[in-house]
Structures are given as structure tokens and as C-alpha cells.
Amino acid sequence: MSDNDRPLVLIVDDEPAQLALLSYNLKAAGFRIATAKDGEEAVLAVAEQGPDIVLLDWMLPRLSGLEACRQIKASPAGREAAIIMVSARSEETDRVRGLDTGADDYIVKPYSVAELIARVRANLRRLRPTVAGQVLEHDDIRLDTDSYRVTRAGHSLHLGPTEFRLLGAFMERPGKVWTREALLDRVWGRDIYIDTRTVDVHVGRLRKALCAQGGDDPIRTVRGAGYAMG
Template identity: 45%
Template sequence: MSSKILIIEDEEAIATMIKYNLEKEDFEVLTASSGEVGLNVAVANNVSLILLDWMLPNMSGIDFCKLARSRHELREVPIIMLTARSEDEDKIKSFSVGADDYITKPFSMQELIARVKAVLRRTAPMKEKGVIEFADLKVDLTTCKISRGDRYIHLGPTEYRLLQYLLKKPKHVFKREELLEKVWGANIHVELRTVDVHIRRLRKALNAGGEADIIRTVRTYGYAIDNEINQNDNQDLDE
């Protein structure tokens, strides 16, 4: 079965061009011209991925991301932001509200298709089975359910893969470059600060119930899953 992609773009010519090229790659493509319509289409059609324009009427792409990540039906659907805004602050903002990738306009169709395929590969359901446990954290690899004690934790697809990779070697400090390559892919060109943004989101989700922080930061280097942390020294690399 082909992946179902939703394009939320208010410029009809751009949406039509993207739709045409994705359909050539055998994707099933839906379109919406506003965030409000896009939200309804996404929920009703169980989409695999959303291509989202930042500058939409009424509801911006940023606001759509925030709303989508608050809805259980869309919490794990990957989102690629499409925008002419190219400043680092804009990229970080989009990642911080839930986007999984960011493409600056104008872009080539080859790049767009490559990124779509890469994100779909990255966020595909995990094939591993079993349960990983560390301290009070439990990750069921079969159902992708995560819990700390009695509290269930909801993560986006990128944060899930990031956590899963960190749990391969608890207490081992992974360089940001390694995390970027293994979680995002060697051929995807995103900045190192992207790792910091997603670590911050992962940390927030893991600690939302007031639990002790189990992500250790080694400044200028990387991150580890560790339950023996000096909390006063533990800050994200970009802070």
C-alpha cells in the first residue's frame, strides 16, 4: 500500500506541482488550502505524512503543528515544513513545535521527494520486538508504548527513534554527529542544533510528571541516557 501524503498549501500552483511529482513516485496525495481544512483531512484519512506551508491564512503552519501534536490522531504523523523563511531561529522554532524536517523555498522536486522518502523511512514502525527498561523508564518495542512508572508518555516519531537509539547503550555518551546520522540519516542535511531541539522535546516529555531527568548532557559533545545525573549541571547544548 502506498503512503498517503497530505499537502497543506494555499498557493494552488505549488500544491499542484508537488502533487504531480509525488504521484509520479506512486504516493497517494491529498491537498488542503488551509490549516483548518488540513486538520480535518488529516484526521479523516489517516495520512502517513504532512507537507505543511508555514505562511497559511488564519492558521499558520506553526499553529497547525502545535494543534496537531496535541491531537492523539496526529501526534505521531511526521510533518515537513515548507517555507521561504531561512533563518536559523525559524528552523529551530518549527522543530520545537513538532516539525520533523524543514525545507526552504525555493526547492527542487528531487530534494523534496528525497526528504519525504527519508522521513517516511525514519518514522516507519519499528520491527524490533521486546521491552527495554532503564530505571523507571519502559519502552515496549512491539507496541511503541512508553511509560515511566504508571504514566504513559506520548512521543513524536523523531523523539521515539532518538530515545530508542540512546537506549542502545545506557550511560554511553553519543556525539551529536552520531545521533544526527543514525536518527535523521547520513544523506539528510540538517544542522546539529536540530538534535538539541529534539532532545529538549524528548526531555520535556520524559519529565512531564515531575520525574528525575534521565538525559545527561555533556556540553559541546552529546547526550546519554543516565539515571545518575548532577541536575544542576544538566542543560541543553544550545542553552
């Protein structure tokens, strides 16, 4: 798995020691890391970096974790992320409040790092199944990231690395319309600056590979928007 394929976790905490501890352990577990020290910085980081997971402390300076959670979930990049609220508040009413604000999960301090990483992986499996090594199936197409194999109607297909990642994005969210810009960010990475027409070229290659053994084209072009599967 390339660095761009590794899930990005944004850690939001105003305690330097906690930031360092979580950063070290999550990096060791195979994640890319970004950090923010307050709620306002977290909202900006989500917009700029598009993390897969946000570990969001409740008690933050400048903007509380709850308000940051609201603003993140209202943003285009934030809707694609899973937010795990981290708090010392253990009452049921606090958990409900955090989840009602838009958090996808809630973990109470003190917690073990192993538990936190398990929660991150569980949310990631829901969010990006191909990263978690699961097998995806859509109609007669089957994608296995562990063995790096794609089959259609039982026939093995030969895909390049970029086409494989493209197919993974489409199969993670059947029916979702992906803009060319969103596919560039998801497949090539946010730090890579290439023409959006490159997406069209690779989608064309993917279509050719998927239909090499027959069958209808499973990828549809949405005029003025982008591409979708199904």
C-alpha cells in the first residue's frame, strides 16, 4: 500500500503529550497522521486535508469539540470523514449529546491505546472497506485488496495500480457520483497536481479492462458531474 492509500487520521487535542502519544501509536499502526491543537484549527485541517478519521477531544480552546464537530459535519470534506469524540464525560446524556452533534463514535477517557486503535479501524471498515482488506462485490465484479485480485463473472481481470484504486473507490460507494476532482484526491492524493483529464484516461482504461471478457459497462458518466458505478 502506497503512502497515499494509507488512511489519514486527524488528531485534535490541546495537550502536547497526548498528541505525541497518539501520533506515535497510530503511525506505528500504519496510519498517516495530521494534528490540530484547537477546534478552529481542526475545522480548517479537515477542509484542507480531508482526513478519513477525526479523533476530536471534547474540551478544546477557541472552539469546543462539539461546535467543531457540527462545523466539520456541515462541510463537504467533513461529511466524508468519521468523527470519534474523545471525552472524560462518561454520562449517557453526554454520549447522546456528542452523537447527536454528528460524531460517529464516542470514547471515554481514560482509555487504552489498543481500544482507541480498534475503534479507528472499526470506523474505517465502515468508511473505506478496501483499506481494511475486505472483499467488495458489486453485481458480478469482485475486488479483493488482500490478494490484489479483481474478477468479473469468475474471470480474472488485469488492472494497473491506478485502475485498481479507481475501482476500489467506485465499489466502496456504489451509486455515489464522484467528481473528477474528488477522484484525483481519493486515488492520486491531495498533494499531486495533475490535469483532471487524467481521470478520464484512467476511467477509460478501467472500463476497457472491466469489459474485456464481455458484460455491460458498469461505470456511468454523469454529464457535467463525473462518474459513478451503478
